[in-house]
Amino acid sequence: MRNDDFDTLYPRRQIGAAKWQPLDRPVSPDSAGVFPFSVADMDFKTAPEISEALHEAADFAIYGYSSPLPAYYDAVCAWQQRRHGFACQSDWIVQVPNIVYALYQLVNAFSNPGDGVIVQTPVYPPFFHAVERQQRRLVLNPLVEQDLRYTIDLDDLAAKAADPGVRLMILCSPHNPVGRVWARDELEAVVRICRQHDILLISDEIHADLVFKPHRHTVLAGLSQDAADHCVICTAPSKTFNLASLATANLIFPNAELRRRYQAAESRAGIHGANYFGTVACQAAYEKGEAWYQALLAYLAGNKAMFTETMRRELPQLGITDLEGTYLGWMDMRALNLSEADRLAWLQAADLYLTAGSFFGSPGTGFERINLALPRRALEAGLERLVRAVRQLDDRGGKTNP
Ligand SMILES: Cc1ncc(COP(=O)(O)O)c(C=O)c1O
Structure with missing residues (x-):
């Protein structure tokens, strides 16, 4: 016990x-x-399983350059499968230092200055910053609040998505700060609209493990092959296991071409090598946590x-x-x-x-x-x-x- x-x-x-x-x-x-x-x-x-793994790593005391071993990627995939029923593959994963960094890199990789990016307010502020601080255009699709329950305004989303300058949508799923866990049909409607207008979906799922019964998180890429081909999933052990300052997160790109484009753009950011402790902690979390x-x-x-x-x-x-x-x-x-x-x-x-x-x-x-x-x-x-x-x-x- x-x-x-x-x-x-x-x-x-x-x-x-x-x-x-x-x-x-x-x-x-x-x-x-x-x-x-x-x-x-x-x-x-x-x-405690994570602290033990970190102690072991600290005691080894050689902190030279490192990169994740195959077991790391297997652990991320196994967690996605076990927790969310999402069949992730190891080679879809790109490790990044954190999700906010990744949002900036994704906006940079998949849009040009002046392009529109849809964001649903109220929302975690780096969503705006990643857009505006890189000279993209913030296109707001505010959530609708009725009797303190928030829903997506699909008519407004369809109207905003019809703007040919809009290239991306950043979805917060589950949603910080309104606490919604988007239902499957809500996500399907969002995917339908974005597909119709060729908008790439960035789904920030950092809170995915923190869901209360009877609600269930739906991984956007698990909705359909079409959704998987046109989205990137942002995930991390940092909220679930309280590891934020170990700076380790994972992007999941089921679409190889999107992954290649992302990696080409990110190669200009000068990040090389993994965070050794973050990698150890992430693997231990997903394997033993x-x-x-x-x-x-x-x-x-x-x-x-x-x-x-x-x-x-x-x-x-x-x-x-x-x-x-x-x-x-x-x-x-x-x-x-x-x-x-x-x-x-x-x-x-x-x-x-x-x-x-x-x-x-x-x-x-x-x-x-x-x-x-x-x-x-x-x-x-x-x-x-x-x-x-x-x-x-x-x-x-x-x-x-x-
Ligand atoms: C929706 C969302 N994305 C990203 C982050 C931050 O992630 P990271 O620390 O990996 O940049 C937070 C933190 O509150 C968040 O709520």
């Missing part, structure tokens, strides 16, 4: 963790003190349930989306009637470090994203602070009572 520990509090400010930087005061390691709820990584130690991963999913489901119940019971005036996937909650703060600047100041005064929804594009304005991947005690403490802060606001203005 395993005894995976997701409850111990590990403040990470002292190791330079990005999420912890804004906290300007020390937190006692044995109190349920202030944990941040922002950047999308987890305040959990990774699987299953049991830990299942325990993580169960723990995250518990956090999600606690978050949902607390919000519905204590703060029904602040809506939340039903989290189908990702560990990132999405809260509607519009009932507070605060400007974004006032809301930020109010949250900081309550020691709450979230991510403002406007960060994900203008349709996110009025929302906050909350990271739920932390020890439950710290999540509870944060939610208690939120409830108190809203009550104080009500006492002052009486505006948000349901």
